[in-house]
Amino acid sequence: MLIPVINRSTHLLPAYQTAHAAGMDVRAYLxxxxxxxxxxxxxxxxxxFMEIPEGYEVxxxxxSGLAYKHGIGIVNSPGTIDADYRGELKVLLVNLSDEEFVVQDGERIAQLVVARHETAVWQEAATLSETTRGAGGYGSTGVN
Incomplete structure (x- = not known):
């Protein structure tokens, strides 16, 4: 799949780090x-800046390395970039550790996964089909 991208940074485009990786590392431009x-x-x-094909999201x-080693995460994880967005990709990082963390220019700060999605149409109903789980919510499928 080809995705048109404008790169106004001084860094390489996002890239897969291994042959079977699902995510491409993206770098800070600071x-x-x-x-x-x-x-x-x-x-x-x-x-x-990218032009994601219709029917896909990024x-x-x-x-995982930043999360494990430094407690750095993404606030709205996973974040979604919609196909009609044309602004700059920015990553909302959060420091969940008890120490300061310095984000450097060119540092790999997140990974991008291209995913197909469906467009849903809600259909109002008076009842829903029955299942074994039913309305069991948080923790309801665990073993006691």
Missing amino acids: PEPVTLRPLQRALIPTGL QVRPR
């Missing part, structure tokens, strides 16, 4: 480093 204090969040630019997900 004029100067950004320091995230504990529990602080910041919108980090990438310099990328999901923005945390990088």
Whole structure:
């Protein structure tokens, strides 16, 4: 699948790091480093603008290494970039650790996953079909 992209950064385009990876690493594009204090969040630019095909989205997900080693996540994870969005891709990072973290220009800050989606149409109904689970919610399928 080809996705048109404008790269206004000085970095390479997002890329898969291994042959079977689902996500492509995307890099920060910063004029100067950004320091995230504990529990602080910041919108980090990438310099990328894209034209996602209709019927697809690009999901923005945390990088497991940043999460594990530094407690860095994404506030609205996974974030969604819709096919009709033409603005710059920015990543909403959050520091969930108890130490400051400095985001450097060119650092891999998130991964992008291209995913197909359906467009749903709601159909109002008076009843729903029965299932074994029924209305069991949070934790209802666990073993006691």
